[in-house]
Amino acid sequence: MKTLFKIGMLLMLVVTKGYAQQNIQFSQYIFNSLSVNPAYAGYKEEWFGQLALRSQWTGWKGAPKTGSVSVDGVLDPVNRRHGVGLQVTGDKLGAQSATSIYANYALRLQLDDEDTQRLSLGIAGGMTTYALDGTMLDPNNPNDPNLPDGKISKWKPDIRLGVYYYNANWYAGVSVQDFFAGSNDNEDFVFDNLATESLYRKINGYFIAGAIFNLSPGLALRPSLLVKDDFKGPTSLDVNAMFIFQNKFWIGGGYRTRSRIFNREYVDQSAAKLSSRNAVVAIAQFYISPRFRIGYSYDAMLNKMSGNQNGSHEVTLGVTFGKSVVKLLSPRYF
Numbered sequence: 001m002k003t004l005f006k007i008g009m010l011l012m013l014v015v016t017k018g019y020a021q022q023n024i025q026f027s028q029y030i031f032n033s034l035s036v037n038p039a040y041a042g043y044k045e046e047w048f049g050q051l052a053l054r055s056q057w058t059g060w061k062g063a064p065k066t067g068s069v070s071v072d073g074v075l076d077p078v079n080r081r082h083g084v085g086l087q088v089t090g091d092k093l094g095a096q097s098a099t100s101i102y103a104n105y106a107l108r109l110q111l112d113d114e115d116t117q118r119l120s121l122g123i124a125g126g127m128t129t130y131a132l133d134g135t136m137l138d139p140n141n142p143n144d145p146n147l148p149d150g151k152i153s154k155w156k157p158d159i160r161l162g163v164y165y166y167n168a169n170w171y172a173g174v175s176v177q178d179f180f181a182g183s184n185d186n187e188d189f190v191f192d193n194l195a196t197e198s199l200y201r202k203i204n205g206y207f208i209a210g211a212i213f214n215l216s217p218g219l220a221l222r223p224s225l226l227v228k229d230d231f232k233g234p235t236s237l238d239v240n241a242m243f244i245f246q247n248k249f250w251i252g253g254g255y256r257t258r259s260r261i262f263n264r265e266y267v268d269q270s271a272a273k274l275s276s277r278n279a280v281v282a283i284a285q286f287y288i289s290p291r292f293r294i295g296y297s298y299d300a301m302l303n304k305m306s307g308n309q310n311g312s313h314e315v316t317l318g319v320t321f322g323k324s325v326v327k328l329l330s331p332r333y334f
Helices: 001-015 269-273 303-306
Strands: 047-055 063-075 082-093 098-112 116-132 150-169 170-177 204-211 211-217 219-229 235-245 249-259 277-287 292-301 312-321
Touching: 082 116, 098 150, 235 277
Parallel strands: none
Antiparallel strands: 047 063, 047 312, 063 082, 082 098, 098 116, 116 150, 150 170, 170 204, 204 219, 211 219, 219 235, 235 249, 249 277, 277 292, 292 312
16 A cells, blocks of 8 residues: 555656646446546456446536447456556537547556455556537627637547556555646647637546445445545545445445645635535446446536536446456455
8 A cells, every 4th residue: 555655646746737627527437437547447357348428517508418438358367467448538518529539558466365456557548639619609709810610629649647456345546637738839729819728638636445345245335435636726526325235236326525625826716716515416326137237327516506407417338248267256346
């Protein structure tokens, strides 16, 4: 754990020049953490694919809509030392859109002879295509020269780094996404020539942790925590708890909030006035068969936005495929 802590602190320190938080959010990251940590690739030690669809703030015109397809597994099914994965994500917010594809690799180090715990070091490389559709904009001045007449786009490469530790009872991980976003190369994809703001996502750090508690035969409790930080604004916290019945049906919920964990001076003082209350989340997952599972979550807003939209819906479909060569020592709760 000292090694995990040192690596995690290093990852956090090297990204302190981040900017605004823009990264995609999934409430059901607890079922497949590849979206927040590349070191998670191969954790299930079987080939696993997942489709995730999210409609955020339904009822608002131009509200965010996100889709993601991922697959990951291990290249060497006997030693299970090399995890790989591929993730494709599409995100749309009004006239803006972003499509990314990332290849993930995780070196999974066995820490004991019984193979009950591993430390995984992960990296992901890929690119994101950012686009802006000028035909969807409704400016006060139709002849504004700073707005595009049609659709413009530009792609940008980037990397993600992560560390992930787990054993049969608990896990913890730290990661950094959009590592190169803090660099200024004077070629930012800008749609307003009078501003320096671009559509690029910004550097974000993630910390995840969780545990499993067997309450009685056929009943377990799985609490978890997700900390998201852009190193400039308030920190976002997701606290979740899921009850697991007979390893087939998961049901629970979560609470999402903002917190001023770090004493920061904000360039925009309005950030300090943001409500700490964000949303409560109801989550369920059902195993249709040992290989197929379906999940659903609903986010209900708690802040001033609550009366202006109808919440957020998210659906996931997961499938385990291929033949497992090595019998797993414990169910994959994480």
